[in-house]
Amino acid sequence: MTIIQPIAQELEPHPDVALVDRVRGGDVSAYDKLVQKYERQIFRIAQNITQNREDAEDVMQDAFLKAYEKIDQFQGNSRFYTWLVRIAVNESLMRLRKRRTGKMVSIDEDVETEEGSVPRDLADWAPDPEQNYNQAELAEILRKTIQGLPQGFRIVFALRDVEGLSTEETAETLGLSIPAVKSRLLRARLQLRERLSRYFRRKQGPGETRNEK
Amino acid sequence: MTCSEFLALLDDLIDDSVTADARAELQEHLRGCEHCEVTLNTTRKTIEIYRSHEIYDLPAGLRERLHAAIMARCKKGC
Numbered sequence: 085m086t087i088i089q090p091i092a093q094e095l096e097p098h099p100d101v102a103l104v105d106r107v108r109g110g111d112v113s114a115y116d117k118l119v120q121k122y123e124r125q126i127f128r129i130a131q132n133i134t135q136n137r138e139d140a141e142d143v144m145q146d147a148f149l150k151a152y153e154k155i156d157q158f159q160g161n162s163r164f165y166t167w168l169v170r171i172a173v174n175e176s177l178m179r180l181r182k183r184r185t186g187k188m189v190s191i192d193e194d195v196e197t198e199e200g201s202v203p204r205d206l207a208d209w210a211p212d213p214e215q216n217y218n219q220a221e222l223a224e225i226l227r228k229t230i231q232g233l234p235q236g237f238r239i240v241f242a243l244r245d246v247e248g249l250s251t252e253e254t255a256e257t258l259g260l261s262i263p264a265v266k267s268r269l270l271r272a273r274l275q276l277r278e279r280l281s282r283y284f285r286r287k288q289g290p291g292e293t294r295n296e297k
Numbered sequence: 298m299t300c301s302e303f304l305a306l307l308d309d310l311i312d313d314s315v316t317a318d319a320r321a322e323l324q325e326h327l328r329g330c331e332h333c334e335v336t337l338n339t340t341r342k343t344i345e346i347y348r349s350h351e352i353y354d355l356p357a358g359l360r361e362r363l364h365a366a367i368m369a370r371c372k373k374g375c
Contacts, residue, residue, distance in 0.1 A: 112371050119363060124355055131353040141356055145363050152367055208335045214346055223352045230347070245344050270308045277336070277343045284339075 100164040107155050115155075119148055122165060125247055126172045132242035133176035135231055136183070143179055147172040162256075166249060170257045173239070204278065213284030229279045237272035244269050298326040303333045311341055 100121075106114035123144065130143035151158075151168050158167050214222050230238060243254045244265070255265045303326050309315045310323055327334050 112367065115367060116364060119360065119367075123360060123363070124351075127355055127359070128351075128353055137353075137356070140353070141359060144359065145366060148363055149366055149370060152370065206332045206335050209339050209342060213342070214350070219350075222350060226347060226350060226352045230352075241347075246347050248348075266308060270304075273308070273311075273340050273343060274304075274336075276347070277340045280343055280346075281339065284342075 098163060101160065104155060104158060104160075104164055107152070115152055118164070118168075122168060123148075125165075126168065129169060129172050129242060129247060130176050130179075132230065132246070133173065133235075133239055134179050134183075139176075139179045139183065143172060143175045147175045150175070162253075166253050166257065169243065169247065169249065173243075173257055207281060207285040209281070209284040210286045217283070225280070225283050229276060232279060233272055233275055237268050237275065240265055240268040241272035241276065245273070298322050300326075300330060300333055303327075303330070304336070307337065307340065310337065311344070 100118065103114045103118050107118070126147055127140055127144045130140035130147070131137065134140050134143060147168065151171050154171075158164065210216065217225065230241070233241065239258065240254060240260075243249045243257060244251065249257065251262055251265050251269075254260075254269075255262045258265070260268075303323060306315060306319060306323060310320070315323065327337065
């Protein structure tokens with residue numbers, strides 16, 4: 085008799101599951117491991133949302149503490165990382181609201197802008213444009229450029245493209261629909277591209293004109 | 298395919314979530330449109346640059362402060 089092989093191999097549990105179980109059992113060192121694993125991402129998300137270093141430090145600390153306290157509420161039907169990201173996003177938005185008292189802070193703001201919907205600067209970039217700048221200069225350019233994005237676009241770009249969350253995870257984390265995430269992501273990418281063009285465009289040699297080809 | 302139609306599918310193309318038919322149409326458009334080719338390449342590059350460069354330094358001592366805060370919380374609860 086032929087043995088029918090299972091089509092899909094049973095999925096290996098994510099390594100975080102074992103760490104979370106150890107934390108639930110009272111092993112704090114397992115939580116240190118989770119912190120080490122995700123501190124950079126959580127700090128980056130907090131910086132990208134709050135645009136303030138001090139706030140980002142507080143958000144990171146509060147998010148990890150809150151996750152630690154609530155670890156029993158973690159259901160395990162999402163990744164620990166996306167659960168942690170959701171806490172960090174909420175903490176970041178709360179921090180922004182505190183800082184801008186009286187001013188509405190919402191991830192829905194500025195969504196009506198049409199800037200960047202249609203590319204205007206169509207000059208090609210140098211082959212490895214980032215090599216024309218040293219690390220500090222490049223980091224400054226990238227920080228300044230992402231800072232200029234409307235908040236609702238910046239958060240979507242940060243979660244989706246920088247942190248690698250899926251469209252679905254991003255939508256769930258931000259309480260947005262999937263089409264809203266997609267439309268913001270496209271506009272975020274195009275606006276960043278447009279703004280980076282001024283630094284990265286190919287320098288024209290003497291006698292060359294644009295769109296020569 | 299017009300440039301606007303191309304642009305509407307740009308993200309799906311970058312994220313590799315287009316059907317084979319749509320991909321063929323997009324590629325056909327790219328062959329004749331330098332502007333869309335530049336837009337595609339530089340948008341891809343934008344994402345790649347943001348993904349591969351750390352633009353915020355992690356503050357020194359942050360991990361230690363966090364560890365101390367967690368230990369303090371732990372003494373109370375666990």
